[in-house]
Amino acid sequence: MQNAEIVDVGSLTPSMGxxxxxxxxxxxxxxxxxxxxxxxMYPLRDITNLQHLRVVHHxxxxxxxxxxxxxxxxxxxxxxxxxxxxxxxSWQLGNFLLGWEQMASEADWID
Numbered sequence: 781m782q783n784a785e786i787v788d789v790g791s792l793t794p795s796m797g798x799x800x801x802x803x804x805x806x807x808x809x810x811x812x813x814x815x816x817x818x819x820x821m822y823p824l825r826d827i828t829n830l831q832h833l834r835v836v837h838h839x840x841x842x843x844x845x846x847x848x849x850x851x852x853x854x855x856x857x858x859x860x861x862x863x864x865x866x867x868x869x870s871w872q873l874g875n876f877l878l879g880w881e882q883m884a885s886e887a888d889w890i891d
Contacts, residue, residue, distance in 0.1 A: 782802075782803060782804070782805075783805050784803060784806070785805050785808065786806075786807065786809075786810075787800055787803070787806060787808070787809050787810070788810040789809075789810070789811050789812070790812045790814075791812075791813070791817050792813070792817040792820040792821060793820060796820070797820045797823040797824055798823045800824060801823040801824050801825075806827065806830065807829075807830065807831045807832065808830065808832035808833070809824075809827065809830055809832070809833055809834070809853075810832075811836065812836045812837075813835065813836065813837040814837075824852075824853060825848070825849050825852040825856075826852075826856075827853045827856060827857070828857060829856070829857055829859075829860040830853060830856075830860060830861060831857075831860050831861060831862045831863070832861075832862060832863045832864075833850075833853060833854070833857070833861065833863070833864050833865070834863075834864075835850055835865070835866050835867070835868075836865075836867040836868075837867070837868050848883075851883065855883050855884075
């Protein structure tokens with residue numbers, strides 16, 4: 781499965797998170813997350829160059845804020861990303877990009 785380009789996952793186990801993060805050919809990630817999956821997302825922070833990302837989590841938008849994992853994926857894929865879908869509660873979506881400016885500044889994207 782190391783050569784797969786598209787991953788569609790409904791729940792993450794610890795080993796799945798590490799395996800997905802290690803996939804070199806990954807181009808698209810579709811995650812339907814539940815509360816138990818949130819603590820297992822951390823390895824996904826290392827994903828780079830995704831072209832398509834979809835994250836669905838409807839409880840309280842925790843998936844978007846959890847340890848900046850989704851923000852890190854976006855930041856690491858900014859030059860390659862073609863499509864993005866974030867489905868959560870509207871009040872959580874607004875807070876989700878709060879760390880973007882700091883990440884961009886640290887990467888010397890902005891002055």
